[in-house]
Amino acid sequence: MSQSTSQSSPPTAPERTLSVCRAAARFCAQLGWAPVREMPLPNGRRADILALLPDGGFAVVEVKSCARDFLTDGKWPEYRAFCDRLYFAVDLDFPEELLPQEVGLLIADGPDASLVREAPAHPLAPARRRALLQRYAVVAAGRLAALQDPAGQSEIRAALRVE
Amino acid sequence: MSQSTSQSSPPTAPERTLSVCRAAARFCAQLGWAPVREMPLPNGRRADILALLPDGGFAVVEVKSCARDFLTDGKWPEYRAFCDRLYFAVDLDFPEELLPQEVGLLIADGPDASLVREAPAHPLAPARRRALLQRYAVVAAGRLAALQDPAGQSEIRAALRVE
Numbered sequence: 237m238s239q240s241t242s243q244s245s246p247p248t249a250p251e252r253t254l255s256v257c258r259a260a261a262r263f264c265a266q267l268g269w270a271p272v273r274e275m276p277l278p279n280g281r282r283a284d285i286l287a288l289l290p291d292g293g294f295a296v297v298e299v300k301s302c303a304r305d306f307l308t309d310g311k312w313p314e315y316r317a318f319c320d321r322l323y324f325a326v327d328l329d330f331p332e333e334l335l336p337q338e339v340g341l342l343i344a345d346g347p348d349a350s351l352v353r354e355a356p357a358h359p360l361a362p363a364r365r366r367a368l369l370q371r372y373a374v375v376a377a378g379r380l381a382a383l384q385d386p387a388g389q390s391e392i393r394a395a396l397r398v399e
Numbered sequence: 400m401s402q403s404t405s406q407s408s409p410p411t412a413p414e415r416t417l418s419v420c421r422a423a424a425r426f427c428a429q430l431g432w433a434p435v436r437e438m439p440l441p442n443g444r445r446a447d448i449l450a451l452l453p454d455g456g457f458a459v460v461e462v463k464s465c466a467r468d469f470l471t472d473g474k475w476p477e478y479r480a481f482c483d484r485l486y487f488a489v490d491l492d493f494p495e496e497l498l499p500q501e502v503g504l505l506i507a508d509g510p511d512a513s514l515v516r517e518a519p520a521h522p523l524a525p526a527r528r529r530a531l532l533q534r535y536a537v538v539a540a541g542r543l544a545a546l547q548d549p550a551g552q553s554e555i556r557a558a559l560r561v562e
Binding site: 258261262264265266267268270271272273288292347366369370372373374376377378379380381383384385387388391392395396 | 421424425427428429430431433434435436451455510529532533535536537539540541542543544546547548550551554555558559
């Protein structure tokens with residue numbers, strides 16, 4: 237593993253997370269789900285991806301880079317309260333038998349991901365859905381606005397609280 | 400006017416539009432309104448800025464770079480159907496007496512803009528507001544997702560129809 241070879245070394249955990257996250261976001265877009273990464277939720281957690289579906293539903297996709305990343309996270313069930321369906325996204329090296337059956341599963345293979353197990357639906361209450369859509373929309377628009385105005389970026393991010 | 404001097408030449412109309420648009424977007428953010436630029440509307444028009452307010456309201460800000468830009472646009476009243484309040488944004492050189500009193504007015508001075516006249520409210524019907532929020536959210540999130548994935552950018556833009 238530590239040998240120096242002509243091949244590239246295995247990806248680090250952050251590289252793996254980024255790669256799976258990108259593949260999962262692309263999967264979402266292919267279905268017409270609009271993904272927002274690193275979405276801050278009202279409970280103080282951040283969802284790796286919160287995607288808005290064409291029917292107004294929300295999916296959370298939680299990326300797990302490796303077994304340890306999953307085993308040390310006891311809080312993933314808290315995402316259920318802020319989505320209609322919950323998925324894990326992992327890559328081909330992940331020991332998928334570790335993952336609970338009651339969560340959907342995306343598997344990333346390079347830049348693309350595919351749906352391996354559909355997630356059960358647990359519809360949000362209308363008031364929470366409305367509040368979540370408002371939050372989602374402000375975070376997405378605020379980050380975009382900040383990127384379009386480099387000189388005003390920090391002011392815009394602070395005013396719209398998009399972190 | 401056409402003399403060559405050591406000072407920079409007056410801004411072109413596109414430069415003026417961009418400058419006013421940026422100042423108006425910053426004004427929105429300062430109020431906690433999340434601005435999306437060049438927002439495609441269901442009637443085929445594009446709003447220069449569609450901003451989502453903290454209370455769920457929508458404001459359209461239509462940028463006018465010069466008198467001609469205003470006088471040749473007979474269609475601006477069509478934006479009313481997709482917002483709760485309608486504003487023009489112009490710069491200090493614009494002959495503001497041309498503008499109708501029943502539209503709000505922002506005046507840009509360099510990178511900032513201020514509110515000169517509040518716009519009358521004409522609240523959206525609930526079904527249209529819901530549909531507009533979904534559209535706004537998908538456009539903002541889709542453009543952001545495309546920027547975050549250069550290799551998948553055109554695919555994401557096409558799938559989420561964010562133009």
